Amino acid sequence: MTGLLLAAALACAGPARAASAPKVPLLIGDTLDEQGKPRPMPAVKRKVLDAVAQELGVTFEPRTYPWARAERHALNGEALVFGLPKTADRLRALHYSDPATHNSLWVVTRSDATFPFNGLEDLRGKTISTVRGYSYGPEFDAARGKLFRTDDDISSRGTRLTRLMLKRVDAVLLFQPEGLTAKDLENSIRLFMAPRLPAIGAAANAGFSVLPKPLITDSGQFFAIARDRDDGIIDRINLALARIHKREEDARRQHAPN
Known part of the structure; x- marks a missing residue:
């Protein structure tokens, strides 16, 4: 229609x-x-x-x-x-x-592999997990394959966070509804991934950290x-x-x- x-x-x-x-x-x-x-x-x-x-x-x-x-x-x-x-x-x-509605876009890392983050330049040389076919804004898209590489995957939070825990990527980009903090997202990830960690095995020897500054602060839908x-x-x-x-x-x- x-x-x-x-x-x-x-x-x-x-x-x-x-x-x-x-x-x-x-x-x-x-x-x-x-x-x-x-x-x-x-x-x-x-x-x-x-x-x-x-x-x-x-x-x-x-x-x-x-x-x-x-x-x-x-x-x-x-x-x-x-x-x-x-x-x-x-x-x-x-x-x-x-x-x-509005979202913020956050950068998620392993807790033993965090890094200072203030903007795209801080992603230099890293591999970033993204959803295949999705755009994260013109600046991010222009930097793909130049400043950093992206690992485009299916829209599965569990799959992408598992790849992070296995050190296949350096960071995962996740949206969080407006008004919720990095700590809120961190707690949500911890609960979501808890039943999945045993299957990951020895690689699941760290937690997840959400970097304190979002990549995008007002991503409208x-x-x-x-x-x-x-x-x-x-x-x-x-x-x-x-x-x-x-x-x-x-x-x-x-x-x-x-």
């Missing part, structure tokens, strides 16, 4: 019609386990998508692909896409929404659609996001201490 069909669905939809809400295909990048099998959508992402869908009076129908394939389908105008980072080429082909398929869809999504963000801000103010 694209272009006029999707716009028509959004035009006739509304929160009161939730029981018969039109289904809207939505392209997203997959999240995999160590065997390459799909993992459930992260709760933070599900919360955002559910809120926007409810506001629009539709039901998003996720279609998960590796990022490179999701991008190809989006550029072909097959559906909305969520979470595809902005690049100069994509901005020419896709119309992006306002930010739906956006909806986007091919420009020649946008018949007001992004504007409707922007209005929905504005209402959601206003309610969240009002709730924060209401519960803030006097």
